[in-house]
Each structure stands twice: as C-alpha cells, then as structure tokens.
Amino acid sequence: MKTYFKVAGILGLICAVAAVILAWVNSVTAPKIAEYDQSQTLMALEAVSGGFDIGEKRFDDTSDTVSYIIPLTQNGKSAGYILELNATGYGGAMKLVASYDLAGEIIAVKMLSNSETPGIGKKSEDPSYMDKFIGTGGDGEVPTSKSQLSSDQAQAVSGATVTFTGISKALDYGSDYVRKQGGR
Amino acid sequence: MANKHLHELTKGIFKENPTFIIMLGMCPTLGVTTQVVNALGMSAGVLFVLLCSNVMISLLKNVIPDSVRIPAYVVVIASFVTIVEMVMHAFVPSVYKALGVYLPLIVVNCIILGRAEAFANKNTVLDSALDAIGMSIGFTLALTLIALIREVFGAGTITLIPIGDWDGVVSIPGLRTWPVRIMTLAAGALLLMGYLKAFFGWYSEKKQKRG
Numbered sequence: 019m020k021t022y023f024k025v026a027g028i029l030g031l032i033c034a035v036a037a038v039i040l041a042w043v044n045s046v047t048a049p050k051i052a053e054y055d056q057s058q059t060l061m062a063l064e065a066v067s068g069g070f071d072i073g074e075k076r077f078d079d080t081s082d083t084v085s086y087i088i089p090l091t092q093n094g095k096s097a098g099y100i101l102e103l104n105a106t107g108y109g110g111a112m113k114l115v116a117s118y119d120l121a122g123e124i125i126a127v128k129m130l131s132n133s134e135t136p137g138i139g140k141k142s143e144d145p146s147y148m149d150k151f152i153g154t155g156g157d158g159e160v161p162t163s164k165s166q167l168s169s170d171q172a173q174a175v176s177g178a179t180v181t182f183t184g185i186s187k188a189l190d191y192g193s194d195y196v197r198k199q200g201g202r
Numbered sequence: 203m204a205n206k207h208l209h210e211l212t213k214g215i216f217k218e219n220p221t222f223i224i225m226l227g228m229c230p231t232l233g234v235t236t237q238v239v240n241a242l243g244m245s246a247g248v249l250f251v252l253l254c255s256n257v258m259i260s261l262l263k264n265v266i267p268d269s270v271r272i273p274a275y276v277v278v279i280a281s282f283v284t285i286v287e288m289v290m291h292a293f294v295p296s297v298y299k300a301l302g303v304y305l306p307l308i309v310v311n312c313i314i315l316g317r318a319e320a321f322a323n324k325n326t327v328l329d330s331a332l333d334a335i336g337m338s339i340g341f342t343l344a345l346t347l348i349a350l351i352r353e354v355f356g357a358g359t360i361t362l363i364p365i366g367d368w369d370g371v372v373s374i375p376g377l378r379t380w381p382v383r384i385m386t387l388a389a390g391a392l393l394l395m396g397y398l399k400a401f402f403g404w405y406s407e408k409k410q411k412r413g
Contacts, residue, residue, distance in 0.1 A: 024267070025267045025269055025270050028265065028266065028267055028270070028274075029267075029270045029273060029274060029277075032262075032266070032274050032277055032278070033277055036277050036278070036280075036281040039281065039285070040281060040284055040285065043284075043285050043288050043289065044288060046292070047288040047289060047291065047292035047293075048288075048292075050292035050293065051288070051291050051292050054291070054292070054295050135233070135236070138236060138386065138387075176383070177383065177386065177387055
C-alpha cells in the first residue's frame with residue numbers, strides 16, 4: 019500500500035511541476051497570442067473589404083455557418099457585407115472571411131484558421147486558390163462541385179476535394195445569407 | 203570513452219536510422235513529407251523536443267518509479283511540446299504558422315517516447331543528448347529524402363524556405379506540367395516507403411555479407 023502512495027505521489031508531483039511551468043509560460047504568451055490573432059483578423063478584414071468602409075460587427079447566434087456579419091459602406095450607402103464563415107474541411111473546422119456585394123456576389127475570400135494537410139488542402143491559404151469563387155454567387159452559381167470548374171481549376175483542387183467542398187458550401191450559404199439581409 | 207560518445211552520436215544517422223532501420227515515427231513521416239520545407243520544419247521540432255526530453259528523462263531516471271515511467275515520460279514530452287508551441291505562437295508567429303500542424307504531432311511521434319524508453323532512462327545525460335542529436339540528424343535525412351522524391355515526382359517542384367524576394371520554390375520542367383500525382387497522396391507515400399525500406403534492407407544485407 020505504501021509503495022502505491024509513493025508512486026502516485028511522484029507521478030502527481032511530476033504532473034504538478036509540469037502544470038505550474040505550463041501555467042507560467044501560458045500567462046506570458048497568452049496576451050501576445052491574442053494580440054497577434056486580433057491583428058491577423060483585422061488584416062484579413064482589410065484585405066477582403068474591397069476598398070469599402072468597414073462597419074460595426076454583428077454576431078449571429080442563429081446560424082452555425084456565419085459567426086458574424088459586418089456591413090460594408092461607401093459614402094454612407096450600403097455596399098455589401100463581410101461574413102466570417104465556419105466550414106468543415108479534411109482536418110476539421112476551418113474559418114474564412116468573405117466579402118459579398120448586395121446581390122450576393124463574392125468580392126474576395128481569405129482563409130483564416132484551418133488544420134488542412136500541408137501541400138494538399140493547405141493550398142487553400144494561397145490567395146490564388148480563391149480566384150475561382152470571385153465573381154460567383156450573384157448571377158452565376160458558386161461552384162460547389164468539381165464539374166463546375168474549368169479543367170485547370172479542377173486539377174488544382176484534385177486530391178483536396180473535401181477542402182474544396184467545405185469552402186464552396188460555406189461560400190454558397192453566405193451568398194444566400196447576404197441576399198436575405200436586403201441591404202440592412 | 204570518446205569513441206563511445208562518438209558512436210552514440212553517429213549510430214542514429216545510418217546504422218540505427220530511426221525511420222529506415224528502427225521504423226519509428228511512421229505516422230508523421232508519411233503525413234508531412236509532401237514538401238521538402240515541411241520535412242525540414244518537422245525535423246527542427248523533433249530535434250528540439252527530443253533533445254529536451256532525452257536530457258530531462260536521463261536526469262530523472264532515478265526519480266521516476268519503473269511502474270509509472272511511461273505516463274511520466276508522456277507528461278514530460280507533452281509539456282515540452284506545449285511550451286514550444288506557445289512560445290513560437292507568441293514570439294515567432296511566422297515559424298509557428300509554417301509548423302503549426304506538426305508541433306502537436308510531435309507528442310505522438312514514437313521516436314521521442316522510443317528513445318526515452320530504450321536509451322535515455324539507462325544512460326548518462328551526455329550520451330542521451332548525443333543520442334538525441336544523432337537520431338534527429340538521421341530523422342532529418344530520411345524525411346528530407348522521402349519529401350524530395352515525393353515532391354519532385356508528385357508536384358514537379360522543390361519547396362524550400364523563402365529568402366528575400368525568392369519564394370523558395372524550384373520548378374522542374376516537364377514534371378511541373380505532368381506530375382505523377384499519386385506520389386503526393388497517401389498511397390504514394392506508402393509505396394515509396396516500401397521501396398526505400400527494401401533498398402536499405404538490401405544494402406545493409408550486402409554490407410553485412412561483405413563484412
């Protein structure tokens with residue numbers, strides 16, 4: 019019985035020391051990480067704003083796909099929206115920001131956080147990856163299957179179909195969502 | 203004595219190469235070798251964590267009771283990985299972004315646990331550190347070789363670290379336009395690993411016969 023307590027005590031001690039060290043490192047790094055993440059999001063919003071003025075962020079609890087919506091304005095008039103979208107890829111959850119005009123046409127898209135496979139699904143972080151979606155969603159449909167892409171574009175997403183489908187479905191949903199806002 | 207230290211350092215490079223001979227850490231090996239730069243990033247992470255964990259476990263070898271050594275090792279290794287992850291995220295976000303996916307993978311890399319169990323808990327701190335460095339060099343060479351073959355054939359490029367204006371990508375004419383796509387996929391990784399293992403098996407057998 020005594021040995022059990024001794025062994026458990028030593029293991030507990032190792033865990034406690036590790037926990038204290040980790041807590042200390044976390045207290046030092048957490049504010050820096052939060053600052054960095056915020057600057058990244060701000061940069062992404064600037065990048066997709068398409069030159070319009072960025073308005074006040076509104077969170078949406080009713081939709082699983084849209085986390086928040088930001089109205090875009092030009093000279094005080096409504097010009098479109100930025101949405102933060104939650105998509106599901108091969109490696110789990112992906113977050114992206116996309117801007118739409120009032121008709122639901124995609125202006126720009128940027129991938130934020132994801133756990134996709136490097137060299138395969140991770141390629142969606144390249145700015146050129148999103149080119150195939152820009153200009154769609156208004157009159158033209160958002161391509162949600164490979165057959166709707168040109169052969170070059172289809173080859174670029176082959177091997178990473180799950181990533182592509184996840185992104186395109188979220189963007190398609192966003193296009194409908196924006197149209198339902200009716201310029202508000 | 204000096205010879206023994208040298209042996210601990212060099213054995214991991216070829217004779218006991220963790221990937222091709224001991225066959226440890228296959229999961230991350232097959233997972234990340236789609237680009238050369240990924241292989242280098244993963245290797246850097248493994249070098250740091252393996253060195254820290256080998257030294258720490260060698261120091262604690264008389265403190266940790268035998269019956270709970272594995273959970274104790276896992277706590278030590280996971281702590282180092284988490285520290286590396288947090289520090290990188292906060293202070294060198296660009297490196298963190300490039301390595302982000304591999305860092306948590308290092309916890310489950312059995313090279314780390316394997317060396318703790320097979321070497322560090324029986325040997326001195328110096329030998330454990332040398333073993334870690336040697337094994338990491340062997341791991342780096344193996345990973346880079348696999349990644350180089352997979353990327354050249356599968357994508358027609360060699361992706362290295364971008365320096366200044368250069369984006370770090372070397373294109374190979376011909377293969378860039380008509381790549382053997384399967385090499386970048388999981389099946390290609392297993393196929394190549396099989397061929398390389400067969401080659402190294404044949405080579406060491408030949409060497410043994412001659413010796």
